[in-house]
Amino acid sequence: MVFGGWVSDKLLKRAGSANLVRKLPMIAGLLGASTILSANYVASDGLVIAIMSVTFFSQGMRPALGRR
Numbered sequence: 001m002v003f004g005g006w007v008s009d010k011l012l013k014r015a016g017s018a019n020l021v022r023k024l025p026m027i028a029g030l031l032g033a034s035t036i037l038s039a040n041y042v043a044s045d046g047l048v049i050a051i052m053s054v055t056f057f058s059q060g061m062r063p064a065l066g067r068r
Contacts, residue, residue: 032058 011021036055039048 029058 008021008025011025012018015021033055035051035058039051039055042048042051
């Protein structure tokens with residue numbers, strides 16, 4: 001969540017539009033969280049753990065960026 005807040009601040013300074021800064025990271029977080037679907041089709045345990053790590057990172061980032 002700290003990383004999400006940092007990214008949100010950087011985007012706000014660069015874009016200047018709070019509306020854009022709220023919507024783009026939300027969409028990116030939701031798309032990142034949807035990678036959990038690919039874990040069903042992978043045979044390697046290590047790759048499943050990597051996919052789940054990306055998913056949970058994206059899921060944790062989404063609310064932090066969306067509430068700013």
